[in-house]
Amino acid sequence: MVEQEYILKNVKSFELKDIFDCGQCFRWNEEIDGSYTGVFKSNVINVQKKGSDVYFKGVCDNDIKTEIENYFDLNRDYEDIKKRLSKIDGNMKKSINYGKGIRILNQDLWETIISFIISANNNIPRIKGIIERLSKKYGKKITWNGKEYFTFPTAKELENVTVQEYRQLGLGFRDVRLYETTKMILNNQVNLSDLYNEPDTAKVRNQLLKLSGVGPKVADCILLFSDLKRFDVFPIDVWVRRVMNDLYIKEDDETKVSKRKIEILAKEKFGDLSGIAQQYLFYWRREITVNVIKNKKSG
């Protein structure tokens, strides 16, 4: 594997923090210089932004340009998407202005399924830790710049892993779900490659729901964040429920707002762009809260 480089000049809608902290991925980490390094497929890539140019370098099996264009969704016009969403209302405008550099990555389907099963009733630092340990133990090692990185293990690589071994990695009650889902995918009870050919998102969603540990929220995250790339979904977690209630529903107790109500509202407001609208809203609402807490601590 040879180190490769790729430079993107004059990019719009591309901010590292927005892309990597908006909650869609778990394997990118910030370096001291503000760049980010991550692993996807068998690539280890460092991304740095200088002005309006983005520098990618790292090790790739294939041509780095092809890999980057696909993974970072470079062929989609986010300026146009933002323009369309901004017209909806002031809330969308505000959240887009906050997360204007978001892009929805095209992540490997299998990896996205497993990652979001792990995410259930869990927090981000712990999710990231589990995924790193899983990759280190069962993935393939790639050395770059004197550091070791590990690919996300394939289904085949997890074939003989026991529930107990998962438990030792800190998966908690998710151990059985990972075990069962891996089996189901290896047995073709759910055929992943068929999902790409099914245009009806609802049908793909039903297939995903058959997997152990995949409920409505996780299914929607998989549809949106994997290379299935369906934007007509609206994953509802605590933050999305909160922001939708704050902005539109205004119920006293947000926990009492039904999912159904939020789904209908999202569909009529955002339609085919629901998924990306959800990302801007989620990121905005979550970041302002996290920043408030940070500021309290630092005085």
Place this chain on the structure above:
DNA sequence: CTGCAGGGGTAAA
């Protein structure tokens, strides 16, 4: 120091 709530939900009752 101990106790407890809560975190990007799901599955079982």
Place this chain on the structure above:
DNA sequence: TTTACCCCTGCA
């Protein structure tokens, strides 16, 4: 519709 679930962290 309600409840328990593993594990970790933050806070009373």
